[in-house]
């Protein structure tokens with residue numbers, strides 16, 4: 591058995607790796623355990639919209655410059671198909687350089703992997719699969735495996751950031767879920783009109799479609815019922831572009847070409863409590879959200895940042911002690927519950943074709959445009975998260 595670490599992080603995805611980086615120089619004995627052979631290498635095709643608030647976290651972590659120049663989102667055009675009402679959100683109205691930025695998941699992973707490679711005080715174990723977790727009031731431990739060799743690593747605090755539910759359930763989490771019966775078809779598309787840093791969010795009864803400015807093109811997130819998504823993936827490029835044009839309309843110009851496409855199942859899944867006995871669930875392991883509002887990663891990173899701050903503030907005391915974790919639980923409860931509720935409500939209200947709801951939605955979108963206070967509150971929540 592290895593000696594007890596202060597903290598073991600299971601999973602070196604964007605959230606687990608950000609937490610590890612935020613704890614560099616804390617004086618704590620931290621080990622991050624990642625199943626992939628290299629933390630910085632990822633073949634994930636998805637693009638991510640990160641908020642301006644997340645940019646501030648990346649700057650503090652010292653990785654912002656390593657992300658190259660993520661494409662800014664300066665305005666967002668929100669509309670619904672087959673109904674009146676639209677809203678335009680402009681970063682300049684809120685004195686922000688951008689509402690958010692778009693970058694590839696793989697690029698973010700690379701920047702995090704490189705930054706961690708330069709941290710001498712954070713142990714990074716790669717190519718190590720965690721099979722089990724265990725916690726008591728006295729301490730926690732993981733069981734893991736590398737090249738058929740088994741290891742047990744004890745820890746005072748365990749952070750589960752593996753993106754799934756199996757280990758969270760082993761740690762005692764109660765998982766709630768809602769199947770939206772939707773999948774996301776993602777890819778990169780080129781249009782006849784330049785994007786001018788504008789994103790589009792268009793609600794349709796089959797689910798939302800988002801176009802995010804990404805380099806010279808748009809990143810597309812097209813939600814549809816699973817059978818329809820499968821059909822969209824099977825179409826030739828020309829037929830896919832024609833279907834997109836018919837579905838989205840022409841406000842972004844003509845769709846000219848598409849890159850490789852992939853699909854992801856969408857659901858809401860969250861643990862009713864993210865702080866358990868000597869264990870914290872973080873990122874998708876705590877809550878996996880529909881990408882409708884691009885909130886999943888942003889919420890996970892705010893959690894990671896605040897957890898690192900709380901642990902540092904506990905000084906040399908046991909980071910897994912209830913007295914230390916209580917502050918984190920209280921600080922994050924409101925933002926977490928709000929992020930889950932706002933995303934879930936948007937999916938359910940905007941993926942419904944009932945005529946009265948269509949009128950209400952149109953009214954809400956129009957109101958957002960004429961009530962600056964409502965718009966400011968909405969943008970504040972989306973960009974910086976919720977606070978009491």
Ligand SMILES: Cc1cc2nc3c(=O)[nH]c(=O)nc-3n(C[C@H](O)[C@H](O)[C@H](O)COP(=O)(O)OP(=O)(O)OC[C@H]3O[C@@H](n4cnc5c(N)ncnc54)[C@H](O)[C@@H]3O)c2cc1C
Nearest residue numbers: 601603604605625639720752753873874881884886887888
């Ligand atoms: C189509 C799509 C679009 C999205 N768009 C956005 C967006 O625009 N903005 C946004 O904020 N969010 C978005 N999200 C959500 C975002 O991708 C997630 O919130 C984010 O990836 C969560 O990061 P994570 O580190 O918690 O988990 P993951 O990214 O799942 O990483 C988990 C890590 O744990 C490792 N791991 C897993 N099991 C084990 C094990 N047993 N042992 C050791 N290691 C293990 C994995 O290899 C991986 O590296 C989107 C999601 C989807 C599906």
